[in-house]
Amino acid sequence: MNDGLKVGLHYQHRFTVPANKTVPSLYPESAEFVEMPEVFATGFLVGLLEWACILALKPHLDWPAEQSVGTHIDVSHHAATPPGLEVTVDVELIGVEGRKLAFSVEAHDGIDLISIGRHERFIINREKFDAGVASKTSK
Incomplete structure (x- = not known):
């Protein structure tokens, strides 16, 4: 982690929603999900918000050793977004406590504000993290 990782860091990410990021695609093994409207799924929205934060952080980490x-995650999902619309995500680093980071996050689909909230991330050493996961898997 370098010294450039400071409160106030802003990042913007754009993503055009494809059909495979809609509610029916979230859990295709669920008949209930498959029958739902083809709009951007909240689960994929959360992933998009995380992706934007990851991209904001990446230049400030010793990637890929640090991730x-x-x-x-504490976000709203205010409006339905059909496939084909571009979602713009704006993130701002609002807190740094050692390796614990807090972001304000906001997403807009060009017509409506679709999400606003807060997301926290923790900087890890990938090798140590993988060792911990392997240990848990072997139990």
Whole structure:
């Protein structure tokens, strides 16, 4: 982690919603999901918000040895977004406590504000993290 990782860091990410990021695609093994409207799924929205934060952080980490994992998400999902619309995600680093990071996040689909909230991430050493996961898997 370098010294450039400071409160106030802004990043913007754009993503055009494809058909495979809609509610029916979230859990295709669920008949209930498959029958739902073809709009941007909240689960994929959360992933998009995380992706924007990862991209904001990447230039400030010793990537790929240092990465970050999501630890908390508190966001709304206000409006339905059909496939083909471009979603713009704006993130701002609002807190740094050692390796714990807090972001304000916001997403807009060009017509509506679709999400606003807060996301927390934690910077990890990938090798140590993988060792911990392997240890848990072997139990």
